Amino acid sequence: xxxxxxxxxxxxxxxxxxxxxxxxxxxxxxxxxxxxxxxxxxxxxxxxxxxxxxxxxxxxxxxxxxxxxxxxxxxxxxxxxxxxxxxxxxxxxxxxxxxxxxxxxxxxxxxxxxxxxxxxxxxxxxxxxxxxxxxxxxxxxxxxxxxxxxxxxxxxxxxxxxxxxxxxxxxxxxxxxxxxxxxxxxxxxxxxxxxxxxxxxxxxxxxxxxxxxxxxxxxxxxxxxxxxxxxxxxxxxxxxxxxxxxxxxxxxxxxxxxxxxxxxxxxxxxxxxxxxxxxxxxxxxxxxxxxxxxxxxxxxxxxxxxxxxxxxxxxxxxxxxxxxxxxxxxxxxxxxxxxxxxxxxxxxxxxxxxxxxxxxxxxxxxxxxxxxxxxxxxxxxxxxxxxxxxxxxxxxxxx
Amino acid sequence: xxxxxxxxxxxxxxxxxxxxxxxxxxxxxxxxxxxxxxxxxxxxxxxxxxxxxxxxxxxxxxxxxxxxxxxxxxxxxxxxxxxxxxxxxxxxxxxxxxxxxxxxxxxxxxxxxxxxxxxxxxxxxxxxxxxxxxxxxxxxxxxxxxxxxxxxxxxxxxxxxxxxxxxxxxxxxxxxxxxxxxxxxxxxxxxxxxxxxxxxxxxxxxxxxxxxxxxxxxxxxxxxxxxxxxxxxxxxxxxxxxxxxxxxxxxxxxxxxxxxxxxxxxxxxxxxxxxxxxxxxxxxxxxxxxxxxxxxxxxxxxxxxxxxxxxxxxxxxxxxxxxxxxxxxxxxxxxxxxxxxxxxxxxxxxxxxxxxxxxxxxxxxxxxxxxxxxxxxxxxxxxxxxxxxxxxxxxxxxxxxxxxxx
Numbered sequence: 001x002x003x004x005x006x007x008x009x010x011x012x013x014x015x016x017x018x019x020x021x022x023x024x025x026x027x028x029x030x031x032x033x034x035x036x037x038x039x040x041x042x043x044x045x046x047x048x049x050x051x052x053x054x055x056x057x058x059x060x061x062x063x064x065x066x067x068x069x070x071x072x073x074x075x076x077x078x079x080x081x082x083x084x085x086x087x088x089x090x091x092x093x094x095x096x097x098x099x100x101x102x103x104x105x106x107x108x109x110x111x112x113x114x115x116x117x118x119x120x121x122x123x124x125x126x127x128x129x130x131x132x133x134x135x136x137x138x139x140x141x142x143x144x145x146x147x148x149x150x151x152x153x154x155x156x157x158x159x160x161x162x163x164x165x166x167x168x169x170x171x172x173x174x175x176x177x178x179x180x181x182x183x184x185x186x187x188x189x190x191x192x193x194x195x196x197x198x199x200x201x202x203x204x205x206x207x208x209x210x211x212x213x214x215x216x217x218x219x220x221x222x223x224x225x226x227x228x229x230x231x232x233x234x235x236x237x238x239x240x241x242x243x244x245x246x247x248x249x250x251x252x253x254x255x256x257x258x259x260x261x262x263x264x265x266x267x268x269x270x271x272x273x274x275x276x277x278x279x280x281x282x283x284x285x286x287x288x289x290x291x292x293x294x295x296x297x298x299x300x301x302x303x304x305x306x307x308x309x310x311x312x313x314x315x316x317x318x319x320x321x322x323x324x325x326x327x328x329x330x331x332x333x334x335x336x337x338x339x340x341x342x343x344x345x346x347x348x349x350x351x352x353x354x355x356x357x358x359x360x361x362x363x364x365x366x367x368x369x370x371x372x373x374x375x376x377x378x379x380x381x382x383x384x385x386x387x388x389x390x391x392x393x394x395x396x397x398x399x
Numbered sequence: 400x401x402x403x404x405x406x407x408x409x410x411x412x413x414x415x416x417x418x419x420x421x422x423x424x425x426x427x428x429x430x431x432x433x434x435x436x437x438x439x440x441x442x443x444x445x446x447x448x449x450x451x452x453x454x455x456x457x458x459x460x461x462x463x464x465x466x467x468x469x470x471x472x473x474x475x476x477x478x479x480x481x482x483x484x485x486x487x488x489x490x491x492x493x494x495x496x497x498x499x500x501x502x503x504x505x506x507x508x509x510x511x512x513x514x515x516x517x518x519x520x521x522x523x524x525x526x527x528x529x530x531x532x533x534x535x536x537x538x539x540x541x542x543x544x545x546x547x548x549x550x551x552x553x554x555x556x557x558x559x560x561x562x563x564x565x566x567x568x569x570x571x572x573x574x575x576x577x578x579x580x581x582x583x584x585x586x587x588x589x590x591x592x593x594x595x596x597x598x599x600x601x602x603x604x605x606x607x608x609x610x611x612x613x614x615x616x617x618x619x620x621x622x623x624x625x626x627x628x629x630x631x632x633x634x635x636x637x638x639x640x641x642x643x644x645x646x647x648x649x650x651x652x653x654x655x656x657x658x659x660x661x662x663x664x665x666x667x668x669x670x671x672x673x674x675x676x677x678x679x680x681x682x683x684x685x686x687x688x689x690x691x692x693x694x695x696x697x698x699x700x701x702x703x704x705x706x707x708x709x710x711x712x713x714x715x716x717x718x719x720x721x722x723x724x725x726x727x728x729x730x731x732x733x734x735x736x737x738x739x740x741x742x743x744x745x746x747x748x749x750x751x752x753x754x755x756x757x758x759x760x761x762x763x764x765x766x767x768x769x770x771x772x773x774x775x776x777x778x779x780x781x782x783x784x785x786x787x788x789x790x791x792x793x794x795x796x797x798x799x800x801x802x803x804x805x
Contacts, residue, residue: 374742376743376758380758380768
């Protein structure tokens, strides 16, 4: 028996508007861009909902009805859920309907889709528990498997998940770490007792997420039949297909045929005897760990480096991260909910990603994902907003 | 067989007052390295240490009056028209000089052996056109700036200059523009067919910049006392937007008093800018250094925390590359050619003083931003070379020669 394990990531940050130096001290709203550009969070969410979340979720509901053996998993950032509740409540209803089938596992992550694990363990814990509460209230489920922002992982995160009762954790199946080992098995994180590690099969995942519509690719066009055969011949216990949910309809537009592909995939997979669908928890329960994996350095699912350099690689990013996490103690003491909320929204990893200047080697991906004119503009808007936050904090602390 | 180019220029380092001379130096050296023979013609005998090209001076060996040394190729249409109105001497004699250069160009073309003619900017276009008429060889004109740039818009464009530019581009077999920005302007304002124009961005040559450790201007003292330095370097003329620089300075100083703004260069708006700084009440924070070259120029580039090029219309803007190569963050106007070639630079519309203020303060206040711009900018600019530009020019030469054969 071999299993296919789908995990889709749903995330939308609160993008900082073009916050200028003149706004400091005058405008405490950082995320309320109302223009027609790429910083209007409401407009972006509505667009992504129309192109991706709504049609993809309707299709998945239909597919689960048609294929009783099919299962998938999701991870939702808290800031995405919050924005959907505010701007597109119909999407939340669709996700509820999907999860109510009982065949969708919801994973745990940080509410603010942050890098807090690497900067403040206590803040990390608070964000994870806020996320857990939200998922429980909204969908009535309790996350048992964890995935950290950008699929970032290293040994101590595995240990943390283990200590905190998670059955497992997700990571990138990156060859330099795996060596001769295959991502298609379950592993044991170094230092953990019970928790297991599931690794993304990035080749097959990226065939769908990145290459699906690429006409330069020798395998274009990718049919569900062909893809199912590749999964069929893959060796190992489980093929983990991890990708952004926006792959369906937003990264790959409808006219690329991505929805048809998704629609046909279950029946094509079923043609290979001995393939089933499992959620991450089921994979963990079904297969023994093949080996222990030692990952002392952080691995992510980003670009060709698979590390954190897309978020922390240049002096702008590092100083912005130091500045935001440097405020923790005072913010917590201030006991001001709006201030706390803004501080946390400013921790979302996307803000630092927009400041990435690794344009020389793999810039296209970053350029595509940034709503700012340049990484420098992103930094200036962020630092201005942060300066205002500091002023507000000083005022509150004095009062 | 080596391709032989008869090239007409107007200025050449160390005798130059702007980017044209620097560009001619960088480009001819790189062309020579590719095996192209260059006869470089200038209107007037000058000492130039450029062994890679043979220099011919139009005023030697031919009957000619000496060129009035006060003449500058960058006289703006405005200043130019004003001069015409005021005295009918300054402008008239420049035009007369350009016309005489054209005639001498024809004579030189009769005496020299070459395959193709190449002329830089309107001052040399006449000579190029005349050489083509005399020899029947193809002509390439290289547009480093148009009259519309020099005037900062269509107002005050000098009719005679415009006609010389237009004739040069029409008579040319190929036109090289220093940027897409300039190409668009040539198509729009001169009616030249797009297919005839090829964009070749300028390069930058590390070795042309002297790297002295001089501190003649005592900028280190300023920095040691906690001041940030924001630099303008260029001709102080309408085209270069020094007035926008001062308005941004005023706006920055209202929020952050420990900043000194350097205006480096000379030009017909210098006096006006001094008055403006005084009336804005910021004279104590604005320093006028006059025209700088060599080690002094390098000193201001490296001392500055930010270099600003607020040009109203800038065909290219080589100074931005010079600043980047000194590791200095730059803020360039979007109305410039260089803005389309570099990514690791801040950009703003020249008229958007608020946005400039936002960015200037960003750079002054955030070390991470300064470091990232500096490191990335220096690396980016190291890949922008005259070798690349010369390679593209060589392709244009070959196309032109091939078209002549068919």
